[in-house]
Amino acid sequence: MRYGHDVANVRAAEQATMARLPGGLLMQRAAAALAATGAEALGRVYGTRVVVLTGSGANGGDALFAAARLARRGAGVTAVLITPDRAHREGLAALLAAGGRTVTAPDASLRAVASADLVLDGITGIGGTGGLRPAAESLAEAARTSDAAVLAVDLPSGVDADTGEVPGAAVRADVTVTFGTYKPALLVDPAAELAGALRLVDIGIGPDLGAPVLEALQHADVAALLPRPGGESDKYRRGVVGVAAGSARYPGAAVLAVSGALRAGAGAVRYAGPGGEAVLARHPEVLVTAGSPHAAGRVQAWVVGPGLGDGADARTTVSEALATDVPVLVDADGLRMLDPRTVRARTAPTVLTPHAGEAAALLGRVREDVEAHRLDSVRELAARFGATVLLKGSTTLVADPSGETPVRVNATGTAWLATAGSGDVLSGLCGSLLAAGLAPRDAASCAAYLHGLAARLAQGPLSAMDVAEAVPAAWRNAMGA
Ligand SMILES: NC(=O)C1=CN([C@@H]2O[C@H](COP(=O)(O)OP(=O)(O)OC[C@H]3O[C@@H](n4cnc5c(N)ncnc54)[C@H](OP(=O)(O)O)[C@@H]3O)[C@@H](O)[C@H]2O)[C@@H](O)CC1
Numbered sequence: 001m002r003y004g005h006d007v008a009n010v011r012a013a014e015q016a017t018m019a020r021l022p023g024g025l026l027m028q029r030a031a032a033a034l035a036a037t038g039a040e041a042l043g044r045v046y047g048t049r050v051v052v053l054t055g056s057g058a059n060g061g062d063a064l065f066a067a068a069r070l071a072r073r074g075a076g077v078t079a080v081l082i083t084p085d086r087a088h089r090e091g092l093a094a095l096l097a098a099g100g101r102t103v104t105a106p107d108a109s110l111r112a113v114a115s116a117d118l119v120l121d122g123i124t125g126i127g128g129t130g131g132l133r134p135a136a137e138s139l140a141e142a143a144r145t146s147d148a149a150v151l152a153v154d155l156p157s158g159v160d161a162d163t164g165e166v167p168g169a170a171v172r173a174d175v176t177v178t179f180g181t182y183k184p185a186l187l188v189d190p191a192a193e194l195a196g197a198l199r200l201v202d203i204g205i206g207p208d209l210g211a212p213v214l215e216a217l218q219h220a221d222v223a224a225l226l227p228r229p230g231g232e233s234d235k236y237r238r239g240v241v242g243v244a245a246g247s248a249r250y251p252g253a254a255v256l257a258v259s260g261a262l263r264a265g266a267g268a269v270r271y272a273g274p275g276g277e278a279v280l281a282r283h284p285e286v287l288v289t290a291g292s293p294h295a296a297g298r299v300q301a302w303v304v305g306p307g308l309g310d311g312a313d314a315r316t317t318v319s320e321a322l323a324t325d326v327p328v329l330v331d332a333d334g335l336r337m338l339d340p341r342t343v344r345a346r347t348a349p350t351v352l353t354p355h356a357g358e359a360a361a362l363l364g365r366v367r368e369d370v371e372a373h374r375l376d377s378v379r380e381l382a383a384r385f386g387a388t389v390l391l392k393g394s395t396t397l398v399a400d401p402s403g404e405t406p407v408r409v410n411a412t413g414t415a416w417l418a419t420a421g422s423g424d425v426l427s428g429l430c431g432s433l434l435a436a437g438l439a440p441r442d443a444a445s446c447a448a449y450l451h452g453l454a455a456r457l458a459q460g461p462l463s464a465m466d467v468a469e470a471v472p473a474a475w476r477n478a479m480g481a
């Protein structure tokens with residue numbers, strides 16, 4: 001598991017650790033790791049040009065100490081002092097002692113950045129608030145347009161550490177070296193997208209960290225959560241999933257949702273709706289009824305919504321599914337028919353799987369607002385509906401209604417997944433895992449993981465059906481088989 005902790009937690013852990021260790025040791029550990037990553041990015045250190053964007057806090061101190069190490073290995077180092085009278089005193093002294101120089105004039109600073117091989121971004125770390133200020137903004141822009149590798153210290157400056165929001169100008173890094181734990185901004189978009197490759201460095205604060213606010217599943221976690229059929233498994237033990245999706249107008253959504261469900265280990269899939277013929281043509285093993293969910297027979301979870309359209313039948317379908325006492329996943333068109341009171345009153349779990357536009361409609365906001373505040377939005381939706389919410393996106397988020405468990409973040413997705421119908425496959429996949437008995441948060445986060453991994457394994461341009469067909473390979477891959 002990869003964990004993310006908020007700033008208050010990191011600061012408390014830092015205090016507790018520092019009380020046991022000699023002063024300055026944490027910063028030296030941070031600087032050593034930064035210098036090593038910087039040297040790796042440069043290939044050969046001697047004779048290269050390194051520029052430090054130096055802010056007024058300890059983030060700048062880390063960067064200055066790291067630069068001093070590179071200067072001692074023969075790099076020509078220039079520290080751009082954004083607030084010259086407030087630069088980290090010991091860090092600056094170390095750099096000057098190692099032969100580095102400083103620059104403060106705006107023109108000279110921008111020229112130094114433009115001709116650098118490596119830029120160390122030490123403007124702000126976890127102490128930054130709001131977007132970059134104007135002086136820092138032009139330097140960040142110069143770094144972005146230069147050929148230099150940009151190495152962010154702890155976080156790309158300008159992002160909001162706790163929320164992953166990017167309130168204004170920010171640095172775009174190629175690599176971020178972060179200390180002690182991941183900060184939410186490194187895992188949640190839009191900030192995560194500015195961080196580049198991530199490198200987590202253990203500086204010794206781990207034992208003092210409290211509960212994480214974020215978790216990202218890794219292969220081993222998914223392998224431990226996925227169901228394995230035992231010797232005595234019958235179809236009900238493996239889970240029977242009901243799919244109420246598709247319409248005369250959109251039969252494809254039914255086929256895709258069923259495909260996702262079949263490939264995620266369900267013992268059987270029952271389909272209810274007008275798309276039965278199309279479903280059977282592709283998947284003869286499915287038990288089909290033309291009626292509504294009531295007519296479908298016993299299932300252990302329902303997937304309802306993809307391609308339903310918005311007619312009266314669609315409303316009946318959604319309310320019948322919600323009236324059952326099994327887990328229900330609501331997606332796509334089904335999300336437009338949701339009343340928070342009905343969802344909250346359910347005794348079995350409900351999972352909602354909106355993309356940003358659907359989430360915005362549920363929250364009464366505009367899409368851009370949800371995209372800018374993803375973590376907030378997913379938490380608020382989960383609380384408002386009393387449901388587990390999976391907010392789709394380049395980094396998919398899964399929040400539980402209690403608000404007490406860490407939000408799960410999935411990073412296996414690829415841009416190729418933004419293809420028509422891929423969400424239908426995801427809902428089927430997740431429905432299967434719910435039917436197998438996984439807790440809603442586990443089902444949703446494992447489904448997102450497998451879905452993203454399937455798209456990666458399928459490689460390159462792909463259709464939604466390609467994603468569904470690659471799910472078994474993703475499953476085997478996660479299981480290490
Ligand atoms: N945690 C750990 O264990 C360890 C942490 N370590 C390191 O410490 C870092 C945290 O250091 P920190 O607390 O000094 O804050 P930091 O991020 O340098 O920024 C604060 C300064 O920036 C300024 N400023 C604020 N907003 C701004 C903006 N938008 N644009 C421009 N400037 C802005 C603000 O100035 P002011 O508002 O007062 O003008 C303030 O002075 C952490 O990220 C890690 O790198 C390591 O040494 C190892 C151990």
Ligand SMILES: [K+]
Nearest residue numbers: 121124153155
């Ligand atoms: K930084």
